[in-house]
Amino acid sequence: MPSERWDVARGRNVQRGGNPLVDKTLDDLGGRIVRCRRCPRLRSWCREVARTKRRAFAGWTYWGRPVPGFGDPGARLYILGLAPAAHGANRTGRVFTGDRSGDFLFAALHRTGFANQARSESREDGLRLRDAYVAAAVRCAPPANRPTLGEAAACREYLTAELGLLSRVQAVLALGKFAHDAYLRTVRESRGAGRGSGKAAGTPLTLSGYPFAHGARHRLPEGPDLWNTYHPSQQNTFTGKLTEEALDRVLRDIRGALRGRSPGR
Secondary structure, three states, rough: EEEEEEOOOOOEEEOOOOOOOOOOOOOHHHHHHOOOOOOOOHHHHHHHHHHHHHHHHOOOOOOOOOOOOEEEOEEEEEEEEEOOOOOOOHHHHOOOOOOOHHHHHHHHHOOOEEEEOOOOOOOOOOOOOEEEEEEOOOOOOHHOOOEEEEEEEEHHHHHHHHHEEEEOOOOOEEHHHHHHHHHHHHHHHHHHHHHHHHHHHHHOHHHHHHHOOOOOOOOOOOOOOEEEEEEOEEEEEEEEOOHHHEEEEEEEHHHHHHHHOOOOO
């Protein structure tokens, strides 16, 4: 019987024969994320939004499930957001797709060479990322766009697994403080589980030691550098807190840093 998998490059489900080995590939991990039922509050909210819809999207069949990351499996840049938007990714099934935040983000990725187009409307719109992979710290849309710390912790395993499979990542860009903290907690947990080694692994990693600040670049004891930018939410972009120029500058700085490093990790 054919089994469902997730095409991470295109952000959509496809069919294949055979039985998938969980977490052996990004596609398999994506399928496991889609089937996740760990957070009843979030699952209930996603389904409710998919049922009631927004009038402007009345003709859509909403995704209404957890949303995997997508992008280039060989990416050196990993971009981490907060969570899917109720009428954005929770509708379209692809992270940062179908809302104003995604419009702002992907336009910047296109201008700086990380995406083939600025348009991000649906899983079938032809968008492809180059040397970049995008995901969210929480994979389900939360009420009022505010997941709890417990819900973020429940998703942490997926972030760890994703980064483990994206073996070429050299830079992590956190979109906002929530994503920044989520990544640091993930790194701290991984180190605590014994995946680090040597002197660097024994260095305490605290959130206060790496404060969030737009444009900041944090060099962690090991692993990719952590970069910061304000989240491309309407609250930030409409007020001018985050401008196109400011986001482009961070992405260009990351591209420059990647050019100065070897292709290996």
